[in-house]
Amino acid sequence: MPPSPVAPQPAPHSPAPGSGIRHRARTRRPRRVAFAALAGAAALVGAFMTAPGSAQADVPPPPSGWTQVWSDDFNGAAGTSPSSGNWKFDTGPGSNFGTGEIETMTNSTSNVALDGNGDLKITPIRDANGNWTSGRIESVPDSFEPPAGGKLRIESRIELPSVTGAAAAGYWPAFWTLGTPLRNGGTWPSVGEFDILEDVNGQNLAYGTLHCGVDPGGPCNETSGLGGKTACPGSPCPGNWHTYSLDWDRSVSPETLTWSVDGQPYWSVNANQVDPTTWANATDHGVFIIYDLAMGGGFPNGVAGTTTPNSGTQSGSPMLIDYVSVLSSGGGGSSPPPSGGPSAYSTIQAESYTSQSGTQNETCSDSGGGQDVGWIANGDWLEYNGVDFGSGDATQFDARVASGAAAGVSGLVQVRLDSPTATPVGSFSVGSTGGWQNWKTIPANISKVTGTHNVYLTFSSGQSADFVNVNWFTFTS
Known part of the structure; x- marks a missing residue:
């Protein structure tokens, strides 16, 4: 007999970020429902x-x-x-x-x-x-x-x-x-x-x-x-x-x-x-x-x-x-070629990601306001599709970050191309900047990059605690 219907699926929710203790409230995913x-x-x-x-x-x-x-x-x-x-x-x-x-x-x-x-x-x-x-x-x-x-x-x-x-x-x-x-x-x-x-x-x-x-x-x-x-x-x-x-x-x-x-x-x-x-x-x-x-x-x-x-x-x-x-x-590749994305040399807002894992957006106090991406810990990542590096050999990555992590808690912000598991082309280490809204721009050298790529920011610390927020990033030749 056909199975009876199940309850309607709730829409995913995004818990509002708090201003005090950092927490990792996760968005709940819908799942497949009964076949009839x-x-x-x-x-x-x-x-x-x-x-x-x-x-x-x-x-x-x-x-x-x-x-x-x-x-x-x-x-x-x-x-x-x-x-x-x-x-x-x-x-x-x-x-x-x-x-x-x-x-x-x-x-x-x-x-x-x-x-x-x-x-x-x-x-x-x-x-x-x-x-x-x-x-x-x-x-x-x-x-x-x-x-x-x-x-x-x-x-x-x-x-x-x-x-x-x-x-x-x-x-x-x-x-x-x-x-x-x-x-x-x-x-x-x-x-x-x-x-x-x-x-x-x-x-x-x-x-x-x-x-x-x-x-x-x-x-x-x-x-x-x-x-x-x-x-x-x-x-x-x-x-x-x-x-x-x-x-x-x-x-x-x-x-x-x-x-x-x-x-x-x-x-x-x-x-x-x-x-x-x-x-x-x-x-x-x-x-x-x-x-x-x-x-x-x-x-x-x-x-x-x-x-x-x-x-x-x-x-x-x-x-x-x-x-x-x-x-x-067929079709010339494993997925549609990235196109229509931002220039690597523009300021790319962190919250403009194509997809992400483990993070949340929150109101940003940095110059210009808007939002930043926070609640970032080991294993989280952000994806930006179709970032155009042109033919200019980008060699540096700059990111605007903040951290209120406890003493001894730090981690790496890594840049990877076309896969969240690809070898990083560059990275920098960040620990506490004095607060989750105390912003600092940190540069890092990267391997030369040209062409158009899906860019992943990945985060590695070896610890479970949140260690960084990201406001924006850019690349320079």
């Missing part, structure tokens, strides 16, 4: 997948005509967290996500950790009091989209929790994306959500869904979305390895999204199924990738016809992820 409607037969497109099986597999090489944009094979020591350069945690009560799920998402390695065999393991755990914890991670990169006239494929080899029947009541593993504008003030579902894989209650079913438009109702029938489902080929989805993928194709008209399992397409949505504005709002930008394993909520409850999980639900059955890979084909 099924429609139409899948349109067939070519797909390349790793064959299912139990053996460990590294990220497969791209097929002919494709280029690998980004990947993670989750190699590393057992019991360690996934790479902080690739992933960040979204933590807190499941009730914050608006879908009725009941677990608390944590960054504990009991819930999210490498298994030492080349897999990421997300494990839901029920404690002695009946409370559930689990995990949810988001990719740090968030600019994944097809090049103009080309294609993008997002795929992952996954073993769904090896639990079925009554013991699986409430299990809700997922591999999905959200539109990057959500990290910079956008709203769900207009920014678009691509659910590449969802499964509930240990069914032998993979669900794929597009969310868009407005909630409730609208052209994507929210909160259900536009979706299809399929049984996994060859072996059941739970407890077996299968490769789940989404092909996003701008080389055809109308632009099309196609879902596949082990290379077999089963569901497709194209731009003609909704109005042009809705499609553009949902797809004319990058996306970021999410894995999570929720417990309970509108989708599993609706399928089960009762509240889940329950006393018979088995604790501790993990979702295993062997690899994730983002591939690009």
Whole structure:
């Protein structure tokens, strides 16, 4: 039976910055909602997948005509967290996500950790009091989209929790994306959500869904979305390895999204199924990738016809992820070339970022007023697309910063090009300037830069405490 709808999604909120103690209040992300409607037969497109099986597999090489944009094979020591350069945690009560799920998402390695065999393991755990914890991670990169006239494929080899029947009541593993504008003030579902894989209650079913438009109702029938489902080929989805993928194709008209399992397409949505504005709002930008394993909520409850999980639900059955890979084909590159951005030699206001991770804007007391970006700590970053360095060999970076960090707390402000994990072209160290609104301009030498780039400011301190605010920056030859 179709699952019953879940509660409407709350819009993300930005807590107002305080004037006293520094805090790191995080914007809560919406998450994918229950699938309901099924429609139409899948349109067939070519797909390349790793064959299912139990053996460990590294990220497969791209097929002919494709280029690998980004990947993670989750190699590393057992019991360690996934790479902080690739992933960040979204933590807190499941009730914050608006879908009725009941677990608390944590960054504990009991819930999210490498298994030492080349897999990421997300494990839901029920404690002695009946409370559930689990995990949810988001990719740090968030600019994944097809090049103009080309294609993008997002795929992952996954073993769904090896639990079925009554013991699986409430299990809700997922591999999905959200539109990057959500990290910079956008709203769900207009920014678009691509659910590449969802499964509930240990069914032998993979669900794929597009969310868009407005909630409730609208052209994507929210909160259900536009979706299809399929049984996994060859072996059941739970407890077996299968490769789940989404092909996003701008080389055809109308632009099309196609879902596949082990290379077999089963569901497709194209731009003609909704109005042009809705499609553009949902797809004319990058996306970021999410894995999570929720417990309970509108989708599993609706399928089960009762509240889940329950006393018979088995604790501790993990979702295993062997690899994730983002591939690009055609159109001249892995993503649209940056254009239309600011000159590197102008004053670039920090709050004019394209996207960010971990920061907040606040009122700035520096000359000219406006806003600065604050609450910046280790691992946070800011992205500025299409910064034009021309042919003039920029060799210096200047930034206007302030810090009220405690004694002994300092960190690096780093400049990276085209990826938040690229080798920095330059950096400077900053500690307390005497207050969070006591501003100082600090210069740093950088490697020679020409051309047009997406510029990332990244922040590294090795400590959890906030250590800097940024008002503006610029480059000089």
